[in-house]
Amino acid sequence: MEGAKQEIPMIEKWLNQHRELYTAATRHPFTLSIRDGSVDLSAFKRWLGQDYIFVRAFVPFVASLLLKSWKESDDDSDIEVILGGVAALNDEISWFKREASKWNVLLSSIVPQKANLEYCRFLESLMSPEVEYTVAVTAFWAIEVV
Numbered sequence: 001m002e003g004a005k006q007e008i009p010m011i012e013k014w015l016n017q018h019r020e021l022y023t024a025a026t027r028h029p030f031t032l033s034i035r036d037g038s039v040d041l042s043a044f045k046r047w048l049g050q051d052y053i054f055v056r057a058f059v060p061f062v063a064s065l066l067l068k069s070w071k072e073s074d075d076d077s078d079i080e081v082i083l084g085g086v087a088a089l090n091d092e093i094s095w096f097k098r099e100a101s102k103w104n105v106l107l108s109s110i111v112p113q114k115a116n117l118e119y120c121r122f123l124e125s126l127m128s129p130e131v132e133y134t135v136a137v138t139a140f141w142a143i144e145v146v
């Protein structure tokens with residue numbers, strides 16, 4: 001009888017390989033302060049404006065992924081998952097606008113911070129037709145899992 005393979009699943013392997021980064025991102029003091037309600041209002045407003053810029057840039061990235069999934073995916077259900085992501089982004093943008101108005105954040109005049117600008121540029125680079133669907137969808141997964 002063949003020995004049962006004891007392969008570590010890919011996602012588990014990646015999480016193990018990047019455990020410190022993953023914990024730093026998902027247990028960040030800002031995130032924890034949101035969870036327990038102690039968040040500093042000016043930090044929240046700064047996040048709101050910066051994340052709004054990110055989400056605006058994320059929409060065309062997800063749209064490009066939708067197109068790639070239609071062309072390159074071998075699994076029909078992928079397109080529906082990504083379409084669900086687009087729908088969620090629509091609701092998310094409405095939420096950002098509501099929150100911004102509630103907290104007097106002027107979304108039209110937010111200046112992106114350097115890290116955010118670089119992140120948006122990275123997203124844009126993933127939109128290139130040269131970038132394969134498998135690469136782009138893995139980035140999508142990583143962005144959403146963290």
Ligand SMILES: Cc1ncc(CO)c(N)n1
Nearest residue numbers: 051054055089092143144
């Ligand atoms: C869907 C989505 N992914 C990631 C982020 C980053 O915070 C966000 N605001 N929305």
